[in-house]
Amino acid sequence: MGSKRLNNPVVGVDMGGTKILAGVVTEEGNIIGMAKRATKPADGADKVIERIVRTVQDAVANAKLKLDDIAGIASGTPGPLDPDSGIVISAPNLGWDNVPLAKLLSRALDMPVFIENDVNIGTLGEAALGAGKGVKDLIGIFVGTGIGGGIILDGMLWQGWRKTAGEVGHMILLPEGPLCGCGRRGCAESLASRTAIERDILAGIALGRESLVPEILKREDKTRLTSGILAEALKKGDPLVGEVIGRTQYYLGLLVASIVNFIDPEMVILGGGVVVALGDDFLVPIRRVAYQYFINQRNAKDVKIVPAKLGDNAGVLGAAVYARQRLA
């Protein structure tokens, strides 16, 4: 091929604290080559960036292409970061401060490289190629260790004036509520993340409530209450887990309603580890609470509240979509 044209494939990178995923994605949104590597952030930024470069090269080779066939690259990266300068300002779980990631990757791979917040990228992927296909205005809410979000308006990622929009996990839902990871109290994340669920279940057990959780933890030889363990306990009818998950759904319903009353989107997509592990039924009570709290009850049910559907590929696909939008 030779020349890099805008309709050539792009590479989407999903870079987390544990693993680096790269995928070659066609203009139609198909993944035609993938590669994966451990991140090993303890080795330092230089080594991690080397590993990203090699993962991109592997993905391109797996697609039976050459780097020269790729129009550009984007990476979903833990933030905060500056998508304009391509600098990762601070990524605590990587141990990074002010790393000019886009420039370093661009130099090593000799093509345009863009970076964006990983949750924004996941939302963009779901919007363009997943649960939100065909929808122009939507919000993504991802419930895992924390709660993150992304905003798509008119089909484009809404980045915000300081490029930090979408922090739905730090909308305040219960003033003077539980301590949040951010040091404040009562943020949505302090009430409805996996971390909050774990805290409340362990507190219940400590207070002598009956639960299957200690038994499962012992059997699995684990100390952390993963989403998978939550799902098992819930399925087996654990009353404590059921109560805590119910409270989580209530708060997520209020969060969805607050967001809808504010920005009035067509769709809210719920994803992340907790949602994936607990399945689509997890959304039923969230919907019930949310619809009840919509101030505008006309056409309320037309606002869709749906699970994410790209799973592990959301990051790679979203990064590919973002690369195309930035290259255009």
Place this chain on the structure above:
Amino acid sequence: MGSKRLNNPVVGVDMGGTKILAGVVTEEGNIIGMAKRATKPADGADKVIERIVRTVQDAVANAKLKLDDIAGIASGTPGPLDPDSGIVISAPNLGWDNVPLAKLLSRALDMPVFIENDVNIGTLGEAALGAGKGVKDLIGIFVGTGIGGGIILDGMLWQGWRKTAGEVGHMILLPEGPLCGCGRRGCAESLASRTAIERDILAGIALGRESLVPEILKREDKTRLTSGILAEALKKGDPLVGEVIGRTQYYLGLLVASIVNFIDPEMVILGGGVVVALGDDFLVPIRRVAYQYFINQRNAKDVKIVPAKLGDNAGVLGAAVYARQRLA
């Protein structure tokens, strides 16, 4: 002049439950003729619409122009309404249901007429010609009997998918909190509107708390706690009023922070009867709480939290700006 060109003056109408205000506004945003009439909604929609028509005609005459010199008209109107079809779906304080206001005005005045929610229009006015001049992304929060809001993104009003965006008064701030006018509990409006302030002050008085309010109400021969009475009691150091206003500022600060953490605007404008009556100092504690709750602390203070500055003209000017945007 004869032909209606886009750079001709437009008429902005501010239509409330009490009064109708119309202003002829030049392309530069100057008001060159005004008129005012009582709304008298009890007379029925037909009579009210007749009065709007006459108020527009008076404003044009006061500007020493003819209707034919006017490029178009827009009206800020209590909603919910549909800005596309120009129908007021329901306006409880007017007693209106499904009134095709834009079409009726357009027929009577023989020119394009647009309508939009009054709070959106006020926000647009502040954005284009008031506190937000030169700012592209901002949120307006108006604290009066209720709490309303408007969203400006990229310099344009964000109307939302169902055209009902900006309902900041019904973002949930305290689950299971006080009963709201909307029938739910814990909305921002149930915690920080003039209605909420009045409820809490009257409850305090009923419980035997000392306050200057009963004395002022008696002197003024009033039964409602207006914003003006609040301002007087606060100025005189009324401890009960001070406490309730302090709580209001705390909740408004949390509301501002939740909104900023979500949409990341450059500016938040606070207006409405309570803010006007209590003056710019009312914003000091709101800012303190809000900045403290910003999840992104980088450049936090660059996000401006400011009082509205167009006062009674916000509606007329905003409607004029909206008319131009729709005509363009």
